[in-house]
Amino acid sequence: MGPHPAVAAIRLAVRRVLHDVLNDLTSHSAPQASRTPRAPLTPQAPGPVPAGPAAAAPGRRPLVLVACSGGADSMALASALAFEAPKLGIRAGGVTVDHGLQYGSDIRAAEVVSRLTAIGLDPVESVTVTVGRDGGPEAAARDARYAALNAAAERHGAAAVLLGHTRDDQAETVLLGLARGSGTRSLSGMAVASGDGRRYRRPFLSLDRQTARRACLVQALPVWDDPQNADPAFTRSRVRHEALPVLEKALGKGVVEALARTAQLSRDDADALDGWAADAEASVRTESGDLDTARLYRLPAAVRRRVLRRAAISAGSPAGSLFARHIEEVDRLITGWRGQGAINLPGRVVVRRQGGRLVIRQG
Secondary structure, three states: OOOOHHHHHHHHHHHHHHHHHHHHHHHHHOOOOOOOOOOOOOOOOOOOOOOOOOOOOOOOOOEEEEEOOOOHHHHHHHHHHHHHHHHHOOEEEEEEEEOOOOOOHHHHHHHHHHHHHHOOOOOEEEEEOOOOOOOOHHHHHHHHHHHHHHHHHHHHOOOEEEOOOOHHHHHHHHHHHHHHOOOHHHHOOOOOEEOHHHOEEOHHHHOOHHHHHHHHHHOOOOOOOOHHHHOOOOHHHHHHHHHHHHHHHHHOOOHHHHHHHHHHHHHHHHHHHHHHHHHHHHHHEOOOOOEEHHHHHHOOHHHHHHHHHHHHHHHOOOHHHOOHHHHHHHHHHHHOOOOOOOEEEOOOEEEEEEOOEEEEEEO
């Protein structure tokens, strides 16, 4: 008799991502070689470790870490990683981040370390961070968490870090982007793979939250429910417990799936437009490195604004602080030129039009 459907689903999702990690390692170590084909994605009994880059040198097998808060999503992810990684010759480890924002958070972190160790992960560690204030509590906690995960990955030489974001998390992200009036890149939500070198992988983006919780239940995995996830003081919590239920009541079931599908469609469009903008940027650069306004004007608006954003970031404007309203103001120097003065962007970047050129400088 096979595993429970929820357990089979999480294991299959993780197996797919681990194959992708191995393929990436293969392509980096031998660029001219063809990529390692995926093994059949059907439940299999444990067997000998396959030959390949992960098993070629004993003691040098690749390591994949899971970021685990102790919640149902990340505990399900950790259990699937512990099950699947050894069959592919991959070492599996875990990291939990103690944000220090709740009483007893250090005790909770120690419990998570114990649970991850008990299911066979090694290495396992808890990292304590100090959460700042920039961007609000949620953004500050996220920045501190990713900084800690980056450091842990570097410290252990990990090939990848798995994150437990689900389809429900993706839907919430898209809805937050819609509320802010964001463009297609923000509406594309979270990528399956992101970060430098595709470090972060999200195997559960096609699975709902309940599947992860059921997988923990049938495997008797203890989980911790973060009270902040139900705290209406946090925007994402209000989206999760108030906005999405209202939408599903008014529009019927399937809102979460539709929003997640919107994310994928938006990502495909955004990737294509970003590629177009990268090519277009080279064609509108002058010999002095400025931007030719006549050539910019002839570009489609979506491409032109991406070129302007790329140029502003290259000049030193922080990507996280550069919003649509900033780019719209710069765009008006091209499409609505009436002799306006210079525009100040985040990062002390100044944009001014001089004749037929757009000059973007920091200072």
